[in-house]
Amino acid sequence: MTYGDIYLIPVPIGNLGDITLRALELLKKAELIACEDTRVTFFLLQRYKIPVPQLISFHKFNEKQREGILFKHLESGKDLMIVSDAGSPAISDPAEHIVKEAIAKGIKVFALPGASAVLPALSVSGFTTRQFQFVGFLPQQPKNRREILQQIAEYPWTTVIYEAPHRILKLLQELYAACGNRKICICREISKLYEEHIYTTLEEINNNPSLVIKGEFCLVLDGQTIEGETASEDLTENALIDYIKSALGFGKTTKEISRMVCLMSSLSARDAYNLVIRTKQELEE
Structure with missing residues (x-):
């Protein structure tokens, strides 16, 4: 059977001239x-x-139910275009599941480069872009949400987060509680008429919540700071040991901590592992 192809087409997130x-x-x-949304x-x-x-x-509410119709269209040899209301399909938007199913069926999937809030927000943040994590919208289920917040707190580089206007203040409070006082760039209404970038800290924004008003938000959080050194620098051994102790306290495994130490420094995998073991033994003495 010859299938049509799937095209994931990004559309502007604000300024229609960006298509x-x-x-x-x-x-x-x-x-x-x-x-x-067809409208x-x-x-x-x-x-x-x-x-x-x-x-x-x-x-997201009918994605799986619609797949039968969409695959029938593809089975006729015709191409399928998928769009979101704004941004890129499958990036915090529908299409992730159908892409997975299409790959399993041998259907070709093409994604056009284009609109997304992640890269513009990252570019204007002023934080390291050498490595970063994108967590999208945090889960609402308490246990899963706590796990992601802990992941953000322990990640040594920049983190990009999406949040809805009615939940933004709650998220900023949670980030402050989990991460302490870090620098943050709050991007509002990217590519729209009232685009704004707020450069502040988690402490300051929680003390002045009126700085955050209505809009679509993309948050860029600076990387983990240990003993005053940012994650974009190669950390001293003492700073790495402090991180290891903290990670052990969170119940992280030796393998997980060793991998993170490698990312945070110029140590080899063996040297990072040995440093974790040595620190662990010293704590047990």
Whole structure:
């Protein structure tokens, strides 16, 4: 059987001028577009004077139910275009599951580069971009949320987080409790008319919550600071030992801590492991 291809098409997160020429070309030739909200995509197509093909809603509440229809379309040899309301499909938006299923079926999946809040926010943050983690929206289930907050607290480089306007203050309080006083860049309304970047600290923003008003937020949190040294620097042995002691206190395994020490320093895997073992033995004495 010859399947059609899947194209994940990013659309602007704010400024409609940010769409790419290739995205427009693919949307023009589309016979079926799976979209988060058909009304939003209808407006987008009209804005670019593109004839509106068949649109089918495809969001987190019906993603699996819609896959049968979408795979039937692909089985006919026709290509499928997938778009979100804003940004890139499968990045904190629907499409992750269908991509996984498509790969299992041998269907080709192509993702166009383009709109996302992650890289613009990271670029303007002023923090290290050598390595970073993107955690998207934090889970709402308390246990899972605590685990992610602990992961953020222990990560030695920059972290990028999404949050909805009605939950932003709660998240800032949780980050302060978990991470202490770190630098943070709060990006609001990226690429929109009232785009704003707030450069502050977790302590300051929690003391002045009025600095954060309505908008779509992307938070960029500076990396873990140990003994006053940022994670973008090669840490001293004493600073690494302090980290190891802290990680052991959190119940991390020797393997997990050794891997993190390697990332935080220029130590080899063997030297990092030996440092963890030595520190562990000293604590047990």
